[in-house]
Amino acid sequence: MKGLTALLLLLVATAPAVAGEVRAPATFLSPDLRALQGDPSRHPGWLWIDTGEALWRAAPAGGRPSCQGCHGDITGMRGVATRYPQVAQTGDLLNLEGRIETCRSSHQQAPALGYESEALLSLTAAVALQSRSLPVSVATDGPAARFVAEGRRLYTLRQGQLNLSCAQCHDENVGRRLRGDVISSGVGTGFPAYRLEWNTMGSLHRRLRACSLGVRATQFPLGAPEYLALELYLAARAKGLPVETPGIRR
Ligand code: HEC
Ligand code: HEC
The missing domain is CATH 1.10.760.10 (Cytochrome c-like domain)
Structure with missing residues (x-):
């Protein structure tokens, strides 16, 4: 309870900050x-980027195309992440993870990678990297x-x-x-x-x-x-x- 009390005191006792920007x-x-x-040479997250780029090129089991097989080089994903989450044609709200999982299941007929799996984190990060520094x-x-x-x-x-x-x-x-x-x-x-x-x-x-x-x-x-x-x-x-x-x- 000590932590909670300290937190409440902090938020209540201080004068309101400038809201807005x-x-x-x-x-x-x-x-x-x-x-x-x-x-990138020191950022540990780049290990996931490397994995994601390798997964982008890897064909799944069952003869279906790789991500690259349909979408071409991953650099073609430039700007995509700036537009997610987005409402899909089905009416569902998809974030980038959800969009990638949908490609896995409907276009690759492969089992879902699973939220927070190394593979999904890696692919999501590698796709989002193509939009780095572009405006949301x-x-x-x-x-x-x-x-x-x-x-x-x-x-x-x-x-x-x-x-x-x-x-x-x-x-x-x-x-x-x-x-x-x-x-x-x-x-x-x-x-x-x-x-x-x-x-x-x-x-x-x-x-x-x-x-x-x-x-x-x-x-x-x-x-x-x-x-x-x-x-x-x-x-x-x-x-x-x-x-x-x-x-x-x-
Ligand atoms: C008691 C204060 C508090 C509340 C309430 C709170 N957060 Fe946070 N949140 C933090 C702190 C502290 C951090 C870590 C520092 C930071 O990045 O802001 C954080 C981090 C985050 C981040 C990550 C930012 C970044 O760039 O790493 C997001 C996004 C976020 N909060 C969203 C939310 C949302 C949405 C809610 C409501 C469901 C929420 N927070 C409620 C205190 C709070
Ligand atoms: C068989 C072809 C095919 C494969 C394989 C495929 N996709 Fe897709 N992807 C599509 C199509 C088609 C769309 C457009 C939306 C739709 O109709 O589903 C799309 C949309 C996307 C989008 C959203 C693009 C945008 O502009 O909003 C992302 C991101 C994406 N795919 C990532 C991937 C990843 C990552 C993989 C590999 C795990 C993959 N795709 C595999 C066909 C494919």
């Missing part, structure tokens, strides 16, 4: 981590509008034993320190990211589960509709900010 995650990193994020440009109108609205509802909903919303931390307390972290604008533009605390690459939904746990709220499963809607809302807030994947985090 959504800033790129890299601007909150320590100089060391920011340098690491920009240096998700669609928020048309069929996406109701998902954005649901994401906004969840983002502003007070949750858990601490009764805190995402917005109370990631809008109202941006720049404050919390348990050794600087609270950022809470956008997903660096994911999948290598987190030192995890000692591995992880998805945005894994990060969101950590935030849910932090306020003792319900943790939804990886890939859950709630986290997909939140992911789209975070991307809507991040429009125009550069994709940073693979990010590096504490």
